[in-house]
Structure formats: C-alpha cells, structure tokens
Amino acid sequence: xxxxxxxxxxxxxxxxxxxxxxxxxxxxxxxxxxxxxxxxxxxxxxxxxxxxxxxxxxxxxxxxxxxxxxxxxxxxxxxxxxxxxxxxxxxxxxxxxxxxxxxxxxxxxxxxxxxxxxxxxxxxxxxxxxxxxxxxxxxxxxxxxxxxxxxxxxxxxxxxxxxxxxxxxxxxxxxxxxxxxxxxxxxxxxxxxxxxxxxxxxxxxxxxxx
Numbered sequence: 001x002x003x004x005x006x007x008x009x010x011x012x013x014x015x016x017x018x019x020x021x022x023x024x025x026x027x028x029x030x031x032x033x034x035x036x037x038x039x040x041x042x043x044x045x046x047x048x049x050x051x052x053x054x055x056x057x058x059x060x061x062x063x064x065x066x067x068x069x070x071x072x073x074x075x076x077x078x079x080x081x082x083x084x085x086x087x088x089x090x091x092x093x094x095x096x097x098x099x100x101x102x103x104x105x106x107x108x109x110x111x112x113x114x115x116x117x118x119x120x121x122x123x124x125x126x127x128x129x130x131x132x133x134x135x136x137x138x139x140x141x142x143x144x145x146x147x148x149x150x151x152x153x154x155x156x157x158x159x160x161x162x163x164x165x166x167x168x169x170x171x172x173x174x175x176x177x178x179x180x181x182x183x184x185x186x187x188x189x190x191x192x193x194x195x196x197x198x199x200x201x202x203x204x205x206x207x208x209x210x
Contacts, residue, residue: 001054001055006024006040009038016086023042072091074090102130113148113151115151121150122183126180153184
C-alpha cells in the first residue's frame with residue numbers, strides 16, 4: 001500500500017490542533033540513521049487506509065517530496081469518542097535490519113474439523129495476531145492457520161503451527177501461548193413437567209351436607 005505525506009514544519013499541541021481543523025493528521029517518521037521527520041497526512045485518506053488490514057501489518061510506501069520511503073505503522077492515536085485520528089507514528093524500514101511486527105492470524109477449516117463436524121464442540125480463537133521478528137522482505141501479510149485437524153479436548157499452541165520462512169515468534173509473557181481452544185457444547189437438559197395436583201374428590205366436597 002502507498003500513501004502521500006507532507007513535511008510538517010511546526011510542532012506542539014497548538015500547531016497540531018490547528019492542523020486537525022484543516023483536515024490533516026500530524027505524524028512522525030523515525031528509525032534508521034536519519035533524524036525523525038515530522039509529517040502531516042490528509043485525514044480522510046488516512047481514515048480509509050486504516051480500515052484495511054494490510055495497512056497495519058505490511059510495509060507501506062510513503063510518497064514524500066517526490067521520493068518514496070518504505071515505512072511500517074507503529075502507533076495510532078484515536079480520539080476517545082470522535083471518528084478522528086489524532087496522531088500517527090511510522091518507522092523507517094531498512095532491508096538489512098530485523099524488525100518486530102504484529103501480524104494478523106487467519107484461521108480456516110474449523111467447520112471441517114472433527115471437533116465441530118462430529119464431536120459437537122465450540123472453537124474459540126484466543127489469539128488474533130502474533131508478534132514476530134523477521135527481515136522486512138519476509139514480513140507476511142498474515143499467518144494462515146488450518147484448523148481442519150482439531151479434535152475434542154485439544155488446544156492449539158504457537159509451537160503447533162509452522163511460521164513462514166524467516167519468521168520467528170517473539171516471546172512476550174508466555175513462551176508457547178494458546179491460539180485456539182476446543183470445548184464441548186453442553187446439551188441442555190429439559191426437566192420433565194411437574195404433574196398437576198389431583199383435584200379434590202368431588203364427593204368429598206359435599207360431605208356433611210344433607
């Protein structure tokens with residue numbers, strides 16, 4: 001994906017506020033050997049771009065002053081209740097430097113798995129993205145995980161899948177986190193209706209009367 005950015009001369013809270021009023025979003029590009037660069041981007045174009053998964057997990061081409069720069073999205077600050085991007089951060093991409101990125105996980109095949117098809121189980125996707133380390137050329141758009149072999153009572157972990165060539169999982173907290181869990185669906189037991197109390201003996205109603 002590519003987008004157009006413009007150099008931003010002024011910085012500070014007031015300057016950023018005035019920039020947003022004109023329909024631009026302030027941002028910064030950092031990393032590599034060059035100095036951090038202040039930029040601004042058309043907000044409407046940026047708003048449509050962030051809705052695409054590739055904008056968050058792939059190398060982007062930023063057009064700036066007639067030149068193309070390869071960057072990665074690093075941070076996105078949103079307004080607490082308005083549909084507005086307050087600030088955006090990008091990191092320069094250098095071909096010979098390993099990068100740590102978050103990549104979405106795409107699951108498929110669960111409807112054909114024994115767990116769902118014959119064992120009446122529910123599949124829960126615990127993880128929807130993974131933090132990985134690789135060179136820029138090896139950054140995958142997403143990581144595909146086939147769930148067609150899932151069985152009842154068996155969870156799927158990171159070490160159970162094969163990552164793309166050159167891609168390594170970055171441990172953060174858990175060394176082998178759970179990706180998917182499988183749980184049996186409990187069948188509801190419908191209680192039998194309680195029999196209605198027998199009506200009083202019709203003969204007994206008139207007892208004692210002549």
